[in-house]
Amino acid sequence: MRFPARHMWRRWSLWLLLVLLVFSMLSTLVWLAGRYEVSQVQTRIERDASDAVTDIRTALTRNAQSLQALQFADRTSVPWAQDAANLVREHREWLRIEWRDLDLNVIAAVDTPFRAPVFARMGRSAKQPEVVQACAVAKRQSGPGYGTSSYVPQKDGLGVEVMDLCLPVITDGQLTGYTVASYALHEMLVNMVGPQLARSREVSFTEADGTRLAMHGTSRRGSRVFTARQLLDLPGHTMVLRMDSWRAAPDLFPNVLTALVTAMAIALVTVLVMLARDMRRRQKVESDLADALAFRKAMEDSLVTGLRARDSEGRITYVNPAFCEMVGFEAKELLGHGIPAPYWPPERIDEYGQRQALRLAGNAPPREGVESVFMRKSGERFAVLIFEAPLINAVGTQTGWMSAVLDISEQRRVEELSRASQERLQATARLATVGEMASLLSHELNQPLAAISSYATGSMNLLQGGALHDPQLSETLSSAIQRIGQQAERAGKVIKSVHDFVRRRDQAREAVAPRTLLDDVMPLVSLQARKLGVRVEVRCPPDLPQVLCDRTMVEQVLLNLSRNGMQAMVDDSTHKKVLTLAVRPAASNAVSRWLEFTVADLGCGIAEEISEKLFTPFFTTKDEGMGLGLSLCRTVVEQHGGFLSHHPNQPRGTVFSFTLPQP
Ligand code: ADP
Numbered sequence: 001m002r003f004p005a006r007h008m009w010r011r012w013s014l015w016l017l018l019v020l021l022v023f024s025m026l027s028t029l030v031w032l033a034g035r036y037e038v039s040q041v042q043t044r045i046e047r048d049a050s051d052a053v054t055d056i057r058t059a060l061t062r063n064a065q066s067l068q069a070l071q072f073a074d075r076t077s078v079p080w081a082q083d084a085a086n087l088v089r090e091h092r093e094w095l096r097i098e099w100r101d102l103d104l105n106v107i108a109a110v111d112t113p114f115r116a117p118v119f120a121r122m123g124r125s126a127k128q129p130e131v132v133q134a135c136a137v138a139k140r141q142s143g144p145g146y147g148t149s150s151y152v153p154q155k156d157g158l159g160v161e162v163m164d165l166c167l168p169v170i171t172d173g174q175l176t177g178y179t180v181a182s183y184a185l186h187e188m189l190v191n192m193v194g195p196q197l198a199r200s201r202e203v204s205f206t207e208a209d210g211t212r213l214a215m216h217g218t219s220r221r222g223s224r225v226f227t228a229r230q231l232l233d234l235p236g237h238t239m240v241l242r243m244d245s246w247r248a249a250p251d252l253f254p255n256v257l258t259a260l261v262t263a264m265a266i267a268l269v270t271v272l273v274m275l276a277r278d279m280r281r282r283q284k285v286e287s288d289l290a291d292a293l294a295f296r297k298a299m300e301d302s303l304v305t306g307l308r309a310r311d312s313e314g315r316i317t318y319v320n321p322a323f324c325e326m327v328g329f330e331a332k333e334l335l336g337h338g339i340p341a342p343y344w345p346p347e348r349i350d351e352y353g354q355r356q357a358l359r360l361a362g363n364a365p366p367r368e369g370v371e372s373v374f375m376r377k378s379g380e381r382f383a384v385l386i387f388e389a390p391l392i393n394a395v396g397t398q399t400g401w402m403s404a405v406l407d408i409s410e411q412r413r414v415e416e417l418s419r420a421s422q423e424r425l426q427a428t429a430r431l432a433t434v435g436e437m438a439s440l441l442s443h444e445l446n447q448p449l450a451a452i453s454s455y456a457t458g459s460m461n462l463l464q465g466g467a468l469h470d471p472q473l474s475e476t477l478s479s480a481i482q483r484i485g486q487q488a489e490r491a492g493k494v495i496k497s498v499h500d501f502v503r504r505r506d507q508a509r510e511a512v513a514p515r516t517l518l519d520d521v522m523p524l525v526s527l528q529a530r531k532l533g534v535r536v537e538v539r540c541p542p543d544l545p546q547v548l549c550d551r552t553m554v555e556q557v558l559l560n561l562s563r564n565g566m567q568a569m570v571d572d573s574t575h576k577k578v579l580t581l582a583v584r585p586a587a588s589n590a591v592s593r594w595l596e597f598t599v600a601d602l603g604c605g606i607a608e609e610i611s612e613k614l615f616t617p618f619f620t621t622k623d624e625g626m627g628l629g630l631s632l633c634r635t636v637v638e639q640h641g642g643f644l645s646h647h648p649n650q651p652r653g654t655v656f657s658f659t660l661p662q663p
Pocket of ligand 1 (some may be wrong): 560564565566568601603604605606610614619620621622624625626627628629630631654
């Protein structure tokens with residue numbers, strides 16, 4: 001799948017943002033962990049410093065009590081110096097214990113046995129300001145008072161920071177003197193602060209401004225120093241206890257490790273969530289795909305058109321059920337089958353092979369399809385119409401050909417049938433023409449032959465009556481024989497006309513006056529009218545134009561219509577029997593170049609159901625009728641371009657009318 005550049009950029013920028021976020025989150029995590037660790041260490045050292053101050057305070061109080069005990073002791077039995085020496089031995093933090101009078105003059109003093117006398121060099125005068133200050137506090141508070149610490153230089157070049165403690169000596173409620181104990185600050189730290197506190201730390205006394213007075217502990221330097229300060233508030237003097245701890249800066253590695261594990265956990269959860277989402281999306285796509293496939297399969301299975309796909313080597317890669325049904329092979333027999341295909345008739349393998357080679361060379365087949373012949377599994381050949389189209393895959397490359405195959409054998413069979421029946425029809429039509437000609441001839445010849453026969457009978461009668469000797473009768477006789485000649489000639493013309501008509505030759509058209517046509521048929525019409533007792537009326541205006549027609553055939557039409565009209569009136573004895581022949585310009589159009597001929601009778605009329613079949617050949621209601629008259633009339637009129645119709649006459653009977661064109 002290809003993405004546009006903008007889309008790609010957005011994708012990448014999102015990833016970048018995500019990485020940045022994760023990175024900053026991890027950094028924050030590491031930093032916070034470091035901070036937490038530092039605060040833990042700081043809290044611990046603060047607590048330790050406060051513990052140390054409490055320890056010192058407790059020890060100082062206890063020491064003050066010990067000194068108090070020294071004062072209350074009975075001075076008579078045990079000398080003061082001995083008690084003081086014991087105390088000094090027990091308390092290494094004391095450098096010296098002095099008994100002073102109210103003016104602070106030293107009455108007795110004991111130095112610590114653990115070191116050379118500290119004050120030997122400088123001496124201890126009564127007016128030493130630190131002692132004066134301490135005792136002033138002690139006197140004021142009637143309890144222990146501390147003096148400001150001072151530096152006492154020693155012989156070895158080093159010095160000792162000393163702080164004096166002054167306790168008032170009260171005898172019988174009277175202040176009688178002071179006990180002064182000198183603390184070495186360094187020893188205080190050594191002896192009063194718990195050894196476990198001092199082990200990993202540096203404990204020191206400093207002044208409020210930070211000047212270091214005494215120090216104890218490991219003076220180790222690490223990359224980071226944690227410091228806690230606690231105030232040691234004593235009556236008369238205030239010092240600061242400072243505790244320093246060294247600790248390497250919080251280790252980065254464990255924190256980074258924690259952060260990495262956290263990040264990996266987050267990443268894992270994220271990946272899981274993404275996987276779940278991806279899975280869901282995949283499942284949806286899969287189900288959509290399955291739906292689409294099912295739909296496509298249903299569509300392919302429902303097709304009646306055979307579908308066949310072939311790869312670029314001509315192997316069959318797909319066939320649908322319709323194709324299998326068409327060729328009679330199962331899909332598994334066809335799939336993967338190369339050239340020649342099993343449904344190729346063996347006799348056409350060469351031809352099809354060439355066509356296939358052309359197709360594989362990339363020649364596109366004609367759009368309208370190719371007709372071919374396939375062979376069913378049973379060996380039966382059948383005609384097919386094949387439409388081929390290139391098979392294009394998802395990346396636009398042609399991978400083969402897809403063909404739609406139509407079984408046109410049924411169509412071919414129907415075409416064959418229709419051709420055969422057409423031929424049969426034509427043969428039948430030719431036979432029918434022969435029959436029609438014979439029928440027409442017999443029909444049309446009936447009249448002249450009947451006329452000839454009746455003229456001949458008349459002539460015979462005349463001859464038997466001795467007409468040869470009677471000039472008047474012999475004239476009638478010659479006229480009758482002349483008529484016989486005319487009718488025979490007419491019969492000949494009828495035969496020719498009917499023959500021409502049946503052969504559909506162009507008839508000899510001529511311009512004839514309507515009157516002439518009527519006059520020509522009148523002798524025969526009158527002859528029949530006389531026989532049937534019918535009166536014939538003719539209405540023909542003198543100034544009518546001529547008509548262009550085949551004279552004999554039109555006369556035949558007039559004769560047929562007249563005879564039908566008279567026959568319709570023959571059984572009716574109650575009404576008048578009048579047949580009217582008329583000609584007039586066709587009324588439908590003023591500028592018409594048509595003349596309308598009508599033959600009207602007062603006969604029985606034409607019933608509805610008969611009217612429908614009137615012009616059907618061989619339809620007749622008469623015993624001796626042939627049912628060809630009206631059919632012939634209509635054919636003749638229509639060949640002239642005219643129109644034959646009929647409608648009821650008033651008050652009864654029927655009017656037949658037809659039109660003929662003017663020249
Ligand atoms: P045919 O006269 O030999 O019966 P036609 O084709 O001339 O054959 O006429 C077909 C039928 O039409 C006749 O049998 C008759 O019933 C009917 N017919 C024709 N002309 C008339 C008419 N003028 N009046 C009543 N019926 C008619």
